[in-house]
Amino acid sequence: xxxxxLELILMATLDTLYMVGISGLVAAALGVPLGVLLYxxxxxxILARPALNGIxxxxxxxxxxxxxxxxxVAIIPFTRLVVGSSIGTNAAIVPLTIAAIPFVARLVxxxxxxxxxxxxxxxxxxxxxxxxxxTKVLLPEARGGIITGLTITVxxxxxxxxxxxxxxGGGLGDLGIRYGYNRFNPVVMLITVAILVVMVQGFQSLxxxxxRKADHK
Amino acid sequence: xxxxxxVSKTYGSxxxxxxxxxxxxLHVAQGEIYGVIGLSGAGKSTLIRCVNLLERPTxxxxxxxxxxxxxxxxxxxxxxxxxxxxxxxHFNLLSSRTVFDNxxxxxxxxxxxxxxxxxxxxxLLDLTGLSDKHDKYPAELSGGQKQRVAIAxxxxxxxxxxxxxxxxxxxxxxxxxxxxxxxxxxxxxxxxTILLITHxxxxxxxxxxxxxxxxxxxxxxxxxxxxxxxxxxTRLGREFLNAFLELDPPQxxxxxxxxxxxxxTHPVVRLAFTGDAVSTPLISRLARDCNVDVSILEAKVxxxxxxxxxxxxxxxxxxxxxxxxxxxxxKSHDLQVEVLGHVRRNA
Numbered sequence: 001x002x003x004x005x006l007e008l009i010l011m012a013t014l015d016t017l018y019m020v021g022i023s024g025l026v027a028a029a030l031g032v033p034l035g036v037l038l039y040x041x042x043x044x045x046i047l048a049r050p051a052l053n054g055i056x057x058x059x060x061x062x063x064x065x066x067x068x069x070x071x072x073v074a075i076i077p078f079t080r081l082v083v084g085s086s087i088g089t090n091a092a093i094v095p096l097t098i099a100a101i102p103f104v105a106r107l108v109x110x111x112x113x114x115x116x117x118x119x120x121x122x123x124x125x126x127x128x129x130x131x132x133x134x135t136k137v138l139l140p141e142a143r144g145g146i147i148t149g150l151t152i153t154v155x156x157x158x159x160x161x162x163x164x165x166x167x168x169g170g171g172l173g174d175l176g177i178r179y180g181y182n183r184f185n186p187v188v189m190l191i192t193v194a195i196l197v198v199m200v201q202g203f204q205s206l207x208x209x210x211x212r213k214a215d216h217k
Numbered sequence: 218x219x220x221x222x223x224v225s226k227t228y229g230s231x232x233x234x235x236x237x238x239x240x241x242x243l244h245v246a247q248g249e250i251y252g253v254i255g256l257s258g259a260g261k262s263t264l265i266r267c268v269n270l271l272e273r274p275t276x277x278x279x280x281x282x283x284x285x286x287x288x289x290x291x292x293x294x295x296x297x298x299x300x301x302x303x304x305x306x307h308f309n310l311l312s313s314r315t316v317f318d319n320x321x322x323x324x325x326x327x328x329x330x331x332x333x334x335x336x337x338x339x340x341l342l343d344l345t346g347l348s349d350k351h352d353k354y355p356a357e358l359s360g361g362q363k364q365r366v367a368i369a370x371x372x373x374x375x376x377x378x379x380x381x382x383x384x385x386x387x388x389x390x391x392x393x394x395x396x397x398x399x400x401x402x403x404x405x406x407x408x409x410t411i412l413l414i415t416h417x418x419x420x421x422x423x424x425x426x427x428x429x430x431x432x433x434x435x436x437x438x439x440x441x442x443x444x445x446x447x448x449x450x451t452r453l454g455r456e457f458l459n460a461f462l463e464l465d466p467p468q469x470x471x472x473x474x475x476x477x478x479x480x481x482t483h484p485v486v487r488l489a490f491t492g493d494a495v496s497t498p499l500i501s502r503l504a505r506d507c508n509v510d511v512s513i514l515e516a517k518v519x520x521x522x523x524x525x526x527x528x529x530x531x532x533x534x535x536x537x538x539x540x541x542x543x544x545x546x547x548k549s550h551d552l553q554v555e556v557l558g559h560v561r562r563n564a
Contacts, residue, residue: 122309125269126323126374127298136322140313216354217312 005188008175013195015089016171019164020157023093027100027157028150034060034101035108036134046120046130063102068160071095072167079167092169096160104153111145112138144215151207155200162196172196218378218410219245219268224277226263237263239434240276245427250404250411252425252442254418254457260434261414265380268412269301270294282377299327302371306383308363310355316342316366317351323374341369344406345399361392368399372407379403381413385420393417397424418461422446422521430454446521447491448553455555464528466514466557474558482559483534484544485514489553490527499550500531507543509535532560 038060040046041053066074072095076086079094115138123137139146162173172192180189226238238260245251255261266272268279270286279286284297310319320341324334342348345365355363364384371379381400385393401424403409415421421428421442428445430438430453438451449455459465466474466485475482490499500511516529533540547554 116307116309118305118307118309119311121271122303122305123322123326124271125298125301125303125380126326127295128326129295132326136325137311141311143313214313216356 005179008179009172009188009191009195012170012172012175012192013199015169016158016161016173016196016199019089019093019096019161019169019171020154023096023100023161024150024154024157026093026097027104027153030097031101031104031153032108032146034105036112036138038105038109039112039138040130040134046124046133060102060105063098064106066099068095068099069163069166071099072163076167087168089164089169089171091167092161092164092171095167096157096164099160100153100157103156104149107149107152108142108146111142111149114145115141144211144217147207147210147214151204151211154203154207158196158200158203218247218249218282219243219251219412220278220280221264221267222278222280224264224267224274224279226260226267226272227275236434238267238274241434241436243429243436245410245412247410248404248408249427250400250413250425251427251429252421253412253414253429253431253436254416254421255414255431257416259431261416261431262382263434264431265382265412265414268378268380269298269303299323299374300376301378301380302374302376303380303382304364304367304371304384306386308355308360308367308387310363310366310370312355315352315354316347316358319355319366320369320373323370327374337373338369341372344372344403345369359392360388361395364388364392364396365399368396368403372403372409377410379409379411381411381415383415384413385417386415390419393419394423400424418457422461430457443521443524446519447489447524447526462517462519462528464515464517464530466530470514470560471558473560475560476558478537478559479561480537482561483532484540484559485530485532485557486544486547487553487555487557488527488529488531488547489555490529491524491553492551497550499547499552500529503533503543503546507535507539507546509533509539509543530557534562 038053038056041049041056043050075095075098079091080086082094083090085091119137119141120133123133128136161171164171165174165177172195176189176192179185180192221241221243223240223242224238225240228235228237241264253261253264263272267274268281270279274287281297281301286294286297289297311322314322317338320338321334324337342351345368347362347365347369350358350362355366358366385396388396397420400411404411413420425442428440428442429436430451432453438449438454445454446458449458464487470485474485478484503509504511512532512534514530514532519526519528533543544554544556
């Protein structure tokens with residue numbers, strides 16, 4: 001294998017990490033609050049707003065039902081607005097993030113759902129405000145579940161990022177398709193897949209370790 | 218210290234409405250331990266949750282420590298709740314926090330400074346016997362220890378009132394006793410007013426001063442614990458007491474029992490002695506003065522706090538006019554007489 005090929009593989013690996021890293025961070029920053037909102041505005045919950053909850057639920061479901069490849073193309077005008085271009089690695093980050101936000105939100109909502117209602121009641125009996133219940137009870141108690149959800153999200157983003165080639169985003173998946181598949185180079189194909197496997201394993205072990213540290217159940 | 222006036226709770230409306238709590242008045246005096254007892258679904262939980270407004274009553278007023286909670290806004294209510302501690306059947310400790318941090322939680326919520334929190338938490342851990350459990354997580358503790366943490370946590374904000382929601386129902390009998398001893402101890406040491414709900418007579422017997430009996434959302438009987446255990450005034454009260462004392466006639470006798478007296482039958486009575494009657498040799502006098510034979514089927518003596526309760530199931534044997542006379546004699550003394558039925562004597 002040529003040095004140029006190795007460099008391509010290295011660059012593609014960095015591109016994938018970059019896309020997954022940025023979109024994962026932004027999706028967590030926006031998806032966690034959305035998940036909390038989905039949970040606390042449920043009927044009977046501490047900030048019950050059934051109408052708002054219904055709207056948020058529908059929007060979240062729409063976001064989750066659009067196939068990623070279609071989403072990526074459909075939001076090109078928005079992507080251009082945000083990063084100034086509709087092609088390239090940065091342009092791929094926008095749809096990746098948009099796809100991941102509702103994904104994170106539902107996983108966070110599910111994690112919060114696992115917190116015993118008795119804990120919320122106990123906090124209310126101590127005179128906790130809704131904000132205090134969220135920050136001191138719900139989020140810390142659901143920490144393990146939230147980290148599990150974020151790990152799943154990152155792994156999903158790794159596989160979604162393979163489609164980034166469609167907008168010239170680069171990354172390992174793109175490399176595998178262009179060199180491995182289109183140019184019949186099974187070695188490149190195998191190497192890219194192998195790197196992706198190692199990457200997913202790494203994220204998963206990191207997530208598991210963090211969950212173990214966070215959970216005292 | 219706690220006053221409920223005409224408090225009721227209805228879920229839903231129209232024909233589907235569920236009246237969990239019918240209009241109820243309740244008063245718990247300063248320093249008192251008041252137990253509300255009832256079967257599951259009787260409305261106990263709703264009642265205690267109405268006191269700190271975890272359930273907002275449909276009607277009525279709730280006054281705690283001179284403050285009418287039902288008239289307060291959200292913020293003032295949260296403030297008032299700092300003065301009302303609560304513990305739960307399933308402890309409701311945060312699994313993500315150590316023992317120390319669990320006890321510190323209410324203080325954090327109140328915005329108490331870190332250093333003061335440290336100073337206030339330690340004595341509570343000492344009081345509840347958790348001094349060496351500081352950095353443990355709830356998952357590492359036994360049920361009894363968890364409830365101790367919950368008690369320490371409930372006391373952290375220096376409340377005037379402690380609400381106990383089936384606090385010992387998930388514990389084994391031995392642990393239950395140690396938690397009850399702790400509650401009694403803090404009631405005495407801190408002058409804390411305690412309102413508890415339970416389905417266990419044992420809890421009422423060992424720590425309560427007053428007891429309220431709740432059934433189908435209504436407080437049907439209210440009494441000092443000594444009076445309740447010696448002479449409950451309602452049928453349900455008697456059922457609770459008998460189930461607790463396990464003093465029923467043998468099944469073989471129940472099967473033979475008839476409701477109405479006949480010429481060939483003898484009354485079977487349940488006698489409950491209290492006060493001076495416990496030490497009076499009543500049975501031998503009965504035999505001598507009324508000329509009846511007394512066959513004692515079962516008997517036991519219970520101490521209810523500072524009072525003694527003697528219980529006996531006996532058959533009065535003799536001609537009908539003599540047994541009637543004997544019953545009248547018993548009733549003229551300071552004891553409870555209940556005729557359970559009449560049995561035909563196998564000659």
